[in-house]
Amino acid sequence: MNNSTILPEKCTQFNGLYKWTVQKQAVNSRLDKYITEQTNIFSRSFVQKMILQGNVSVNQKAVLKANIVLKSGDTIIMQTPIPYKPTIDDIKIANERIDIVYEHEDFFIINKPAGILVHKVPGVNNQVTIVDWLLNYGLVSYALHDNVRPGIVHRLDKNTSGLMIIAKNPYGHAYLAKLFQDRLxxxxxxxxxxxxxxxxxxxxxxxxxxxxxxxxxxxxxxxxxxxxxxxxxxxxxxxxxxxxxxxxxxxxxxxxxxxxxxxxxxxxxxxxxxxxxxxxxxxxxxxxxxxxxxxxxxxxxxxxxxxxxxxxxxxxxxxxxx
Incomplete structure (x- = not known):
């Protein structure tokens, strides 16, 4: 079994459908571990749930076991729930609840209300997030992680309220991330x-x-x-x-x-x-x-x-x- 980290490979993604072709460096990897490391946005437990529900196939055959060992050239397809796209009205309602309490040219600080997710999470597809709000109002000028979490340098739980820092640009993101890393x-x-x-x-x-x-x-x-x-x-x-x-x-x-x-x-x-x-x-x-x-x-x-x-x-x- 190859226990080293699997390097990301080319992935086709459309409307919740993900497709990979396994390369040599991933041979002998477990199916659930491979998918988790390839996406970097789904937890391993979520991937295992998708497998058990019959939403994953290998070489066009549905599989129900997460511990299948992969071979070079295997084609993997995973179908996930199609992400929720919030309406403008949904985001306007969220905007009325979110306050910007401090602003700098490289970042700003918001007062997040309880009940709002910071970003999309697997299995929750019907809620407006802080990221939706940021993107709709053009409050950040960049994106990281394939547009999944623009501006986000730290998180609050959905039901935790209070202060949260948002980076406006790559420089602000890098500087703030270093401050968090150094516990400053x-x-x-x-x-x-x-x-x-x-x-x-x-x-x-x-x-x-x-x-x-x-x-x-x-x-x-x-x-x-x-x-x-x-x-x-x-x-x-x-x-x-x-x-x-x-x-x-x-x-x-x-x-x-x-x-x-x-x-x-x-x-x-x-x-x-x-x-x-x-x-x-x-x-x-x-x-x-x-x-x-x-x-x-x-x-x-x-x-x-x-x-x-x-x-x-x-x-x-x-x-x-x-």
């Missing part, structure tokens, strides 16, 4: 969590993909395998009342679901987080807001803050978290 962008989040949290603390559990439920992340005191990566979150308690706390969290690293899984790991899950806790009648989403960003762009210090949105502010009033 300070981020603060506000969360409403279950239980009375300590006055302050740090959480350094490793974070990796949950081995049973692939949509979840898992936290561990030890590194379970090579997929678990170091993660560090500092936090302090802003207010507590009746077994509910308002917490300010500052992630040093940027792992998927980091704040959500770290706080859950120490016994303080976010209210409304149905992935890591339970549903809450007061919340239609998890109680997390990206409240502050600070960094230096060349010699210019950028500090931006965002007040709690109405739903979280109302929750603070209800729980008397002043």
């Amino acid at each position: 962008i300070q981020k603060k989040y506000v969360a409403i969590v279950q239980g009375i949290t300590p006055p302050e603390g740090s959480i350094d559990f490793y974070i990796g993909r949950d081995p049973i439920t692939k949509s979840r992340m898992a936290a561990s005191r030890v590194k379970r395998d090579h997929t678990f990566r170091t993660a560090l979150t500092h936090f302090k308690t802003v207010a507590s009342n009746n077994s509910i706390s308002l917490v300010e969290a500052s992630p040093v690293t940027g792992r998927t679901h980091q704040i959500r899984i770290h706080l859950q790991a120490i016994g303080h899950p976010l209210l409304g987080d149905t992935l890591y806790h339970v549903a809450d009648a007061m919340f239609t989403r998890h109680a997390l807001h990206a409240s502050a960003l600070s960094f230096t762009f060349h010699d210019q210090l950028v500090c931006v803050a965002s007040a709690l949105p109405d739903d979280l502010n109302q929750a603070c009033l209800y729980y008397n978290l002043n």
Whole structure:
């Protein structure tokens, strides 16, 4: 079995249909691994789902096993759901909810509302995204990753609200990406969590993909395998009342679901987080807001803050978290 990374090969793509011809460097690769690395936009679990549903063929024969070993010259076709194309009215509605709170010639910062995806994800084809909004209004002058994620240098979960940086051009993208890589962008989040949290603390559990439920992340005191990566979150308690706390969290690293899984790991899950806790009648989403960003762009210090949105502010009033 060839375990090395497969170099991208020529791919034909039209209306959700992808086609490849396997080259020599990919011989003996697993089918699901090959497709995942060729597209770079679909997760391996999504590809496996497409295979199980009969949406993948090899040499014009449908296959239902993800572990098929490929040969040179094999022709692979995968049919995925046709991507949703938002209407102008859809994007105008999104535009009314998205605020640009800071602007520079190379980037700008938005206040993203909860409920909006940053970019398209496999299996979700009927929602306007931040990328749709950017492209429709011509707010970025370039695209990376085959036009999939123009301007995007970091992400917020769909149901996380708050501040997000968008690059306007290739220079801004490269500079900001380096700042994120070097951990020179300070981020603060506000969360409403279950239980009375300590006055302050740090959480350094490793974070990796949950081995049973692939949509979840898992936290561990030890590194379970090579997929678990170091993660560090500092936090302090802003207010507590009746077994509910308002917490300010500052992630040093940027792992998927980091704040959500770290706080859950120490016994303080976010209210409304149905992935890591339970549903809450007061919340239609998890109680997390990206409240502050600070960094230096060349010699210019950028500090931006965002007040709690109405739903979280109302929750603070209800729980008397002043």
